[in-house]
Amino acid sequence: MTTSTPTPRYTVAVIGGTGPQGKGLGYRFARHGHDIVLGSRAAEKAETVATEVSERLAGLAGAGTARGAANTDAIAAADVVLLAVPYDGHDELVASLASALAGKTVISCVNPLAFDKRGAHGRVINGGEGSAAESAAEIAPEATVVGAFHNVAAPALWGEDDFLDEDVIVVGDSLEGKQVAIDLAASVTGRPGIDGGKLRLARVLEPFTAVLISINRKYKTHSGIRVTGV
Amino acid sequence: MTTSTPTPRYTVAVIGGTGPQGKGLGYRFARHGHDIVLGSRAAEKAETVATEVSERLAGLAGAGTARGAANTDAIAAADVVLLAVPYDGHDELVASLASALAGKTVISCVNPLAFDKRGAHGRVINGGEGSAAESAAEIAPEATVVGAFHNVAAPALWGEDDFLDEDVIVVGDSLEGKQVAIDLAASVTGRPGIDGGKLRLARVLEPFTAVLISINRKYKTHSGIRVTGV
Numbered sequence: 280m281t282t283s284t285p286t287p288r289y290t291v292a293v294i295g296g297t298g299p300q301g302k303g304l305g306y307r308f309a310r311h312g313h314d315i316v317l318g319s320r321a322a323e324k325a326e327t328v329a330t331e332v333s334e335r336l337a338g339l340a341g342a343g344t345a346r347g348a349a350n351t352d353a354i355a356a357a358d359v360v361l362l363a364v365p366y367d368g369h370d371e372l373v374a375s376l377a378s379a380l381a382g383k384t385v386i387s388c389v390n391p392l393a394f395d396k397r398g399a400h401g402r403v404i405n406g407g408e409g410s411a412a413e414s415a416a417e418i419a420p421e422a423t424v425v426g427a428f429h430n431v432a433a434p435a436l437w438g439e440d441d442f443l444d445e446d447v448i449v450v451g452d453s454l455e456g457k458q459v460a461i462d463l464a465a466s467v468t469g470r471p472g473i474d475g476g477k478l479r480l481a482r483v484l485e486p487f488t489a490v491l492i493s494i495n496r497k498y499k500t501h502s503g504i505r506v507t508g509v
Numbered sequence: 510m511t512t513s514t515p516t517p518r519y520t521v522a523v524i525g526g527t528g529p530q531g532k533g534l535g536y537r538f539a540r541h542g543h544d545i546v547l548g549s550r551a552a553e554k555a556e557t558v559a560t561e562v563s564e565r566l567a568g569l570a571g572a573g574t575a576r577g578a579a580n581t582d583a584i585a586a587a588d589v590v591l592l593a594v595p596y597d598g599h600d601e602l603v604a605s606l607a608s609a610l611a612g613k614t615v616i617s618c619v620n621p622l623a624f625d626k627r628g629a630h631g632r633v634i635n636g637g638e639g640s641a642a643e644s645a646a647e648i649a650p651e652a653t654v655v656g657a658f659h660n661v662a663a664p665a666l667w668g669e670d671d672f673l674d675e676d677v678i679v680v681g682d683s684l685e686g687k688q689v690a691i692d693l694a695a696s697v698t699g700r701p702g703i704d705g706g707k708l709r710l711a712r713v714l715e716p717f718t719a720v721l722i723s724i725n726r727k728y729k730t731h732s733g734i735r736v737t738g739v
């Protein structure tokens with residue numbers, strides 16, 4: 280498989296880059312020509328995972344590079360930051376990185392979910408008038424925060440298929456910020472992401488993952504969503 | 510076009526049957542062999558719209574029947590009730606029909622949306638821990654309430670295509686209730702609906718329509734969702 284260099288070609292810091300979602304998305308971005316810096320609290324852990332990603336990228340013509348760094352170093356090296364961290368501790372982590380995130384395009388794929396005996400469901404944020412992405416935007420007001428990549432399944436990201444058979448819906452209050460995620464989506468799905476409206480609609484995209492988890496359990500699959508008619 | 514009689518063949522009362530979503534879904538059900546009773550507060554209005562639907566069904570081999578009635582008469586004649594009413598006044602309407610709904614399978618496609626200069630968004634119900642479908646289940650506790658058909662666009666329902674290129678996700682706490690909506694979905698999309706989990710996940714499906722409305726405005730289309738991997 281060969282990939283031509285994407286235009287534009289981004290350097291993406293992946294905060295939570297050692298978790299399955301961050302590692303998987305970072306791998307997808309790099310597989311199709313972007314450069315990634317996996318971030319972690321501990322640089323060594325990030326470097327170990329980056330080596331694992333680099334080994335999978337070896338021999339792929341057109342692939343970008345992968346390296347690891349401590350979170351703030353990763354952010355400093357990047358134009359774009361993917362927030363791929365668990366919701367528990369999310370607000371505190373973003374607060375600790377807020378000054379580093381200033382001026383960056385920040386893509387949140389954080390899913391605030393809860394699980395009980397009835398399955399997965401969305402956590403209520405700010406009395407139903409909030410989302411992880413909106414929280415990040417409030418905590419890091421000098422960043423341009425958009426929401427995207429909430430609904431892609433980590434096992435598929437780390438799998439062998441060249442592209443995933445699903446769409447990435449992007450929400451945000453900045454068209455320029457959304458365009459970055461729309462561009463990056465092409466490295467995951469083979470086609471641009473879809474502009475799904477304002478940032479507050481992250482309140483829908485984040486818990487939609489609970490629906491897909493329910494479907495996965497029922498049908499023993501890794502489901503995704505596609506938008507028809509676009 | 511011919512349609513073989515569906516198994517099972519349902520009689521569906523459509524509350525809100527004179528609105529675009531109710532009329533369109535009712536038409537789809539009848540087009541593929543189910544019988545519908547469009548309900549309205551005024552029987553005459555329902556009968557007028559039922560005549561319009563019947564005219565479109567004429568000559569379609571295998572089509573079911575369409576007639577109109579006052580809401581309670583429509584419910585009494587049916588096994589299955591589709592709630593396709595605006596969210597404004599929804600709770601009061603369901604309360605007024607609660608005794609008639611006892612023992613019925615009730616499918617809610619009600620979308621509690623609000624609109625402002627930033628577009629469509631979900632209304633917050635019960636502090637983020639509620640949905641129209643859950644409200645219906647509370648108000649009519651002897652009915653079996655499921656949620657489905659939230660995300661299908663009315664213009665496509667009333668259009669010429671035999672089936673819509675999208676999926677219907679069904680949520681509910683009763684497998685039997687969900688099965689009815691899963692069966693009926695086949696008359697809209699050409700394939701069974703998809704079990705999306707418990708009724709509380711209607712909190713996600715209902716406002717997802719706001720995302721599709723945003724996409725429609727941006728891309729000048731009638732978008733829908735498909736579930737991949739199932």
